[in-house]
Amino acid sequence: MNDKKISLDITFLFPNTMSTYGDSGNVLALQKRCEWRNIEVKIHYSDIYDSIYPSDIYFWGGGQDRAQEVVSSNFSQNKLDFLTKEVDNNKVFLLICGSYQLMGKYYIDSNNNKIEGLGILDVYTQSSKKRMIGNTVIETNPTLNLKVKKIVGFENHSGQTFLGEKIEPFGYVKIGFGNNGLDKTEGALFKNIIACYQHGPLLPKNPHLADYIISKAIENRYGLGIKINEIDNTLEYAAYNSTLKKLKI
Numbered sequence: 001m002n003d004k005k006i007s008l009d010i011t012f013l014f015p016n017t018m019s020t021y022g023d024s025g026n027v028l029a030l031q032k033r034c035e036w037r038n039i040e041v042k043i044h045y046s047d048i049y050d051s052i053y054p055s056d057i058y059f060w061g062g063g064q065d066r067a068q069e070v071v072s073s074n075f076s077q078n079k080l081d082f083l084t085k086e087v088d089n090n091k092v093f094l095l096i097c098g099s100y101q102l103m104g105k106y107y108i109d110s111n112n113n114k115i116e117g118l119g120i121l122d123v124y125t126q127s128s129k130k131r132m133i134g135n136t137v138i139e140t141n142p143t144l145n146l147k148v149k150k151i152v153g154f155e156n157h158s159g160q161t162f163l164g165e166k167i168e169p170f171g172y173v174k175i176g177f178g179n180n181g182l183d184k185t186e187g188a189l190f191k192n193i194i195a196c197y198q199h200g201p202l203l204p205k206n207p208h209l210a211d212y213i214i215s216k217a218i219e220n221r222y223g224l225g226i227k228i229n230e231i232d233n234t235l236e237y238a239a240y241n242s243t244l245k246k247l248k249i
């Protein structure tokens with residue numbers, strides 16, 4: 001990395017209302033992996049009644065149907081305009097499960113109640129009778145060009161998400177259900193949004209994805225030509241490889 005002082009702002013969206021199954025570990029992983037490289041990080045938090053600090057990375061976790069409804073029905077036009085602009089500005093977003101669904105057009109919940117989404121992602125979600133739960137292995141979309149191609153994760157949802165025509169999947173299911181348990185796609189990519197169903201410590205478990213997010217954010221703020229240095233991932237990949245082995249893939 002060059003000598004210029006690099007700093008990144010990260011906003012954790014709806015950290016109290018929507019953050020289940022340890023999704024917050026993703027923010028910690030981003031923070032630590034930046035600090036280990038001497039990249040300055042400021043973490044901001046924005047829940048329903050807070051304004052959103054303009055940031056390089058936005059993280060938004062999952063939540064129960066009720067939490068999704070509360071967030072959706074309290075989403076101000078200002079906030080929607082702001083996030084739409086940030087997506088257009090190629091800011092990096094990591095969305096997990098309930099927030100992925102909310103970034104889409106709508107989610108029909110298990111009571112047949114329509115929860116309006118932000119409509120930024122051309123996807124929609126329909127609740128199903130099936131709970132799609134368990135460990136996952138995802139082969140990431142080649143467009144991401146990740147150094148290590150597979151993602152190990154954990155999913156827990158009943159919503160089935162279907163992608164519109166212009167949306168690429170985040171990856172393809174090797175083990176698990178993914179978007180809907182039918183078409184083998186998992187998650188969505190749009191601009192610099194990564195949306196997926198991978199709950200819990202996704203980034204601690206998959207350092208290659210964490211570093212991809214950090215690199216994209218630096219590229220977007222400082223331009224091309226700044227490469228992040230490698231750090232020791234021995235422990236992380238020992239965990240990653242043992243998960244793959246356990247899942248026999």
Ligand code: GLN
Pocket residue numbers: 020061062063064065068096097098099156157158159160
């Ligand atoms: N309520 C949504 C579903 O079950 C999202 C749940 C979650 O974020 N885990 O599909």
